[in-house]
Amino acid sequence: MISSRTHSRWAPLRSAAWFALGFIALRLLYRVLFLGANGSGLVLYSGRPIHLDGPFRFISILGPVTTGGLWSAIVDAVPFAAGILFIGLAVSLVDVRNALSRVATWPLGRGVLTALAIGISTYPSLVTTWRSMRQMHRLRRERGGLSVLGPLFERTLERASTLALSMEVRGFGRAAREPELDCNAPxxxxxxxxxxxxxxxxxxxxxxxxxxxxxxxxxxxxxxxxxxxxxxxxxxxxxxxxxxxxxxxxxxxxxxxxxxxxxxxxxxxxxxxxxxxxxxxxxxxxxxxxxxxxxxxxxxxxxxxxxxxxxxxxxxxxxxxxxxxxxxxxxxxxxxxxxxxxxxxxxxxxxxxxxxxxxxxxxxxxxxxxxxxxxxxxxxxxxxxxxxxxxxxxxxxxxxxxxxxxSRPVSEASPAEPRSIGAPAITALVGPNGSGKTTRLFSMALADPAGTALVPESLGDFFVRDTVSAECARSDATARVSPGTTLALLRDVLEVDGSTLERHPRDLSAGQQLALAIAVALAAHPTHLLIDEPTRGLDATARHNLMQLLKSVSSRVQVTIASHDAHFVRDLEAIPEQVTA
Amino acid sequence: MTSAPVFSGTILSGARSRRLERWLIASASTVALAAFFWPFVASGSPVGTRGWIPLVAVAIIPLIAVAVALMLDRSLRTARSVALLGILAAVGSIVRISTVGIAGAETIFIVLILVGRALGARMGFLLGLLIIAVSSVVMGSIGPWTPFQMFAAAWVGAGAGLLPWHRLRGWRELTLLAGYGLIAAYLFGALMNLWFWPFAVGADTTISYQAGSTPLENLGRFGLYTLMTSTLTWDTVRAVTTVVGIALVGRFVLRALRRVVP
The missing domain is CATH 3.40.50.300 (P-loop containing nucleotide triphosphate hydrolases)
Incomplete structure (x- = not known):
């Protein structure tokens, strides 16, 4: 999630307005394409329509376009657009997501109403996810546009599933009376x-x-x-x-x-x-x-x-x-x-x-x-x-x-290796939660998209393929490096077996996902590597390996991390830079 | 593993309520289907009641739609089916709304068939009802046809879930679904023509509905009507859109759906 974007309550109305405008534009396009923009007024284009044959003989393509025709197309589309706007306004005024908890305990129509509430509250989050994915695709030098739609669908379904489980964990679908569990045998x-x-x-x-x-x-x-x-x-x-x-x-x-x-x-x-x-x-x-x-x-x-x-x-x-x-x-x-x-x-x-x-x-x-x-x-x-x-x-x-x-925690500490002298320093952005470290990293990355590689803190939108091996191959291809580079970088940090390679990147554990993302970022041989919270989910060995890797790459790549992990920052001998809100 | 698995990826649920639910969908669908076929039913019924039958048919079907939605509601026990249904209804409506206006294309079939196949007949049925309802509300195009559309779409989704060869995967599965989509597109077109046909053509043509004729005669007239007005034209476009759509996005959509719901 990109924290720099402010979420106002009118966001649904705004996205509805864009959607409505897009809808009108699409209708205009269809009209022009399928001989529907003919009418009175000024003639803008006077080509002959192309009539199709066979079962499509009722379809004609192109044909004259007039101002009157275009105007009537817009007038036709307006009621639809108004409908879309109205829904956007309603969602802005009534917080559907918050209404969920109230609808969910109704005796009748609970399921369908909840489904509808979730569906309606999906519209704005679809837009947010789409934006975030486009941003990630840009960071990864992937083509934007329609190629985002596939991952967007996949991610939206996953969201639905996660959201559902979370609702259940907190009691969605509870009967009015549920059996008591025994508090003495947790x-x-x-x-x-x-x-x-x-x-x-x-x-x-x-x-x-x-x-x-x-x-x-x-x-x-x-x-x-x-x-x-x-x-x-x-x-x-x-x-x-x-x-x-x-x-x-x-x-x-x-x-x-x-x-x-x-x-x-x-x-x-x-x-x-x-x-x-x-x-x-x-x-x-x-x-x-x-x-x-x-x-x-x-x-x-x-x-x-x-x-x-x-x-x-x-x-x-x-x-x-x-x-x-x-x-x-x-x-x-x-x-x-x-x-x-x-x-x-x-x-x-x-x-x-x-x-x-x-x-x-x-x-x-x-x-x-x-x-x-x-x-x-x-x-x-x-x-x-x-x-x-x-x-x-x-x-x-x-x-x-x-x-x-x-009897005691299994040792998680590893000895810090001495730094090689003369290597450029690693910068660590430190500061309390909410001070804007993530925002800072994002603005650094977007300022120089060609030279920087960012590993964001939330990796949900980061991956573009559906197996680890495909992800690595894709990363090699976009970075124009020899096949196997990304996988080798991943193996520098983490042991990876064959079954892991065939898994979906988002089915990996949090630590494995992070290691993969760092490998992808490094494969693009950036001049500046930015990592948000580089140690979440990593065990002592992986932490140690990552530290070695960062130290070794820091001789040729400028590295900036944002971290709460004071031990890691210290062992990395990174130069702390305080970020204040 | 040392002992037999306690479960393997299934959530236990009452077999009895499943049966009840299936029975509910089946009986409500039968009543709804009867409402679709009113022109033929009407021609066989006593003369005095004929004037009422169209009205009853048009009035009864929204009631059935609401009743079915409420009854099926109980079957949405897991939060996951609720959330998936909601989000897929949203996605389906967006797909439908943004392709309205392309000559004859009806893109929701692609969504419905793929979802019905991956998530089962019940979800396909409910999704069909919901997508039409939601998108019609958003587009402001609610009318007497909406409940009929809801049922027809629900059947398309449910039918995809009832297709045999569950283990089929890859291009073979896509061929099966595309073939089903082809048939469904034409059947949908015929069904949607059926209930509206008497109103659409008006009286005194050779393809007009005639209240006094035998059902067989009317069936012949209807056959000609639907062939002339939509089978060769609109329905073909719809069928082609569906087949092409399934071929294009099918593999990906099925995989994404199956990843979330086994």
Whole structure:
């Protein structure tokens, strides 16, 4: 998401106006093409129409064009255009996305009305995604125009799917009365096996989790931490790529036969790409969505909201639109949206990757307090384990499809290598969340599109092909480098096996996606490489490899990163540059 | 894997409610189809009731459309089907609206057939209803024909979902879908002519609807009418658009749909 663009409430009207204008233009074009622009008035073009034959004999092409004909075409199109404008105005005035949570609990017509609400609220987001994709295509030196339509369709469908799952996690489709889950048995795995896309992620996993436990889940990039969390949340079952066997019990009931909506008040889940999981358009509605799904009365909702807003210090963000949030702010809001239901089990997928140091310590302290005072069981998948060093946490490690409890976090620190002397420095943009680091990187990239390569923080719109190998080949082709260059660069950072090559880039883990994007960016041999948050989702080895790679390329390429990862910035010996709002 | 999989990519749901739902769609469709065929039904019915039949046919079909939408609503249990339906309806309406005006082309068939195939008959049916409803509201072209269009489009989508050879992939699948699209385009055209034919031609031509004639006679007149006015012309364009569209975007759209929904 590009944060520099301001999202006003009139955005739908604006896009509707463009759409309406485009519609009129198309109608004019059709009229001129198919002999419909003939009429009174000044003759602008007086060619003879071409009559087709056979089954098409009622079609004539071209033919005279007159001002009267054009005018009548416009007049004809105006009612349609007005209809489109009216819808745009209605969507601007009534926030359809926010109306979702209200419609979703109606007894009759709930499904169709919700579908309609989602459909209508899609129009503006289609335009936003299209813009963002065009921008990414430009950054990647891809042709713009119609070639964006394919990825746009694919991405829109994915959005729908993510949005749907997010709605379910927060209780969409809950019956008025749902069975109570047992708060004394938050989570138990017994001989659990999980597979994703034919690959074994977990074999015979057995573990029990007690009340008030704070569990740190570690494991290499792509080892399956997210898959495990998704399985616990009940999302693993929603895809044909997945398989599971063994026992997974949540609140004393079988996860595989309990619907996501049923466990929605029991489990709070904060996914990795929180932005895609937002269901409402403003922070306040986002926070209260889960409570509305529980059909909680308005005063009670206010009380809960107040509680979350105070603990997470969200007052300043409450009336903001979710698209305007910085990545760190978005994580805090998503955490709040999960906490409003007062869950027994809280699952967090790399929550710290986007937080600045101030927010990190605040969130870590809060999690500790929640576990201690409310006996919430909290599982955190995280590479930045050092944030938890001073706390009583259980360490759960996932490696080679095996789960094991360790006495201390599996070592994530790697020795920093000394810098080669005389190499140009790496610049690191640092500053609190929302200070405009991303915006700065984007403006640097757009100022010199030929010489720079940008790896954005949100990679959803970055990839243009549907397998990793095709993506690498495409990258080689656009960069005009020998085949295999991008893949070799990727392998410098990450181990890549054959099955990974055939996967969709967006089905990779967050860390793998980042490594791929960096490889693509480097293959274009830029003079200036810009990376937004280069360490999110990377394990210690990948981090170390990336550091080596950046150091080695920094002798010929100017490198600028924006990062919250103070350790990485320090170990990279980058020159920090403070960004202030 | 050590033991048998508990599930493999399917969400459990009540088989009974599925059956009920299928029965609902089938019976509502039958009533709707009867409304389409009113010219033939009417000619066989007692003389005194004939004047009412067209009115009843035109009035009953919107009611059925609403009823079906409400009844099927219960079947939209998963948020994913709701969200997909909404977003596909939006995309389909955009496609339809931006191609209105190209001589005879009806691009929603491409969307409907591909979605019906990838997501099943139920989704195809609902999507057909919704795309026509949404795009007609946006374009302000709601009229007595809208519910008829809704049903005809819904059948096109559902039909694609009911096609056999589920394991067929690649160009063979596209050929199947294109072939279906070809037939569907002509059937759709004939159906849409059917209910409007008595109003469209007016009286006293050799292809006019005659309330007093036998159904067979009227069928002959109708056959000639639909052949002359649309089969050879508009419907052919629609069929060609559909086939070309499926050939062009089919592979990609099917893959994208199947990636999201198995």
């Amino acid at each position: 989570l138990a795995l017994d001989g659990l096996c999980l597979g994703f896309n034919g690959r074994e992620v977990l074999r015979d996993g057995t573990a029990r989790f007690g009340l008030g436990e704070l569990v740190l889940l570690t494991g290499a990039t792509g080892s399956g931490k997210s898959t495990l969390l998704r399985a616990i949340a009940g999302l693993h079952q929603s895809s044909s790529l997945t398989s599971a066997s063994g026992h997974l019990r949540v609140g004393g009931v079988d996860r595989f036969t309990t619907s996501v909506a049923t466990s929605s008040t029991f489990i709070g889940y904060v996914p990795q790409n929180v932005r895609d999981s937002f269901v409402a358009s403003t922070v306040k509605e986002e926070l209260s969505f889960a409570l509305r799904m529980q059909r909680m009365p308005a005063p009670a909702i206010e009380v809960r909201l107040h509680e979350v807003v105070t603990t997470l210090r969200l007052d300043a963000l409450l009336n903001r639109r979710v698209e305007e949030l910085s990545s760190g702010e978005a994580v805090i809001v998503a955490l709040g949206a999960a906490l409003v239901s007062r869950p027994t089990l809280l699952l967090l997928d790399e929550p710290l990757a986007d937080l600045d140091s101030d927010q990190t310590s605040h969130v870590v302290a809060l999690l500790r307090r929640l576990a201690h005072t409310t006996l919430m069981t909290i599982i955190i998948a995280e590479h930045r384990t050092h944030a938890f060093t001073s706390m009583p946490v259980k360490n759960l490690h996932l490696a080679d499809s095996r789960l094991s409890f360790e």
